[in-house]
């Protein structure tokens with residue numbers, strides 16, 4: 583079994599096959615616009631990763647992910663660098679995320695699966711972002727929302743609670759090569775965002791955990 587994760591310098595990413603379910607992808611909640619704009623196609627590694635993760639018990643998958651991350655010396659995991667979590671696997675992926683969190687890993691990422699997004703709000707040190715098209719209705723309540731700008735290859739990140747309460751404002755912009763917030767423009771780096779509480783991590787308060795191995 584090859585590694586389940588792709589390693590950037592300071593964090594690791596999970597790639598699932600992108601695209602419609604009918605085409606072998608995992609983007610069940612894709613919109614016509616994002617499908618039109620997306621240039622990614624499923625590759626064999628993504629398919630193998632996905633098949634492994636949904637066909638093995640959460641404890642087995644989390645142990646494999648943790649071993650991969652330990653070998654790469656990273657403790658930040660990004661979900662769905664490509665693809666997404668289909669509805670039928672929501673509970674399974676959440677179970678993996680909970681086990682990963684118990685081992686002290688910080689998790690972020692982008693999804694269009696509202697049920698997954700809502701449920702991750704209760705997982706320790708996890709901040710998933712819900713992607714919604716510009717102008718589309720958005721779920722109310724706590725959590726971070728990403729609105730894509732396909733022309734700029736960027737997303738604007740909003741705290742949905744503020745948006746609901748006061749009309750809201752962009753808390754940060756993440757693009758291919760930079761992250762921007764009220765204090766400046768920075769090289770795009772998820773670990774730097776974590777360290778400096780910017781990007782997806784604006785207002786984030788980490789919880790100190792005694793690391794446990796998954797059951």
Ligand code: SF4
Pocket residue numbers: 690754755756757761770771772773775776780781782783
């Ligand atoms: S805003 Fe920062 S943490 Fe979020 S995806 Fe962009 S680089 Fe990563």
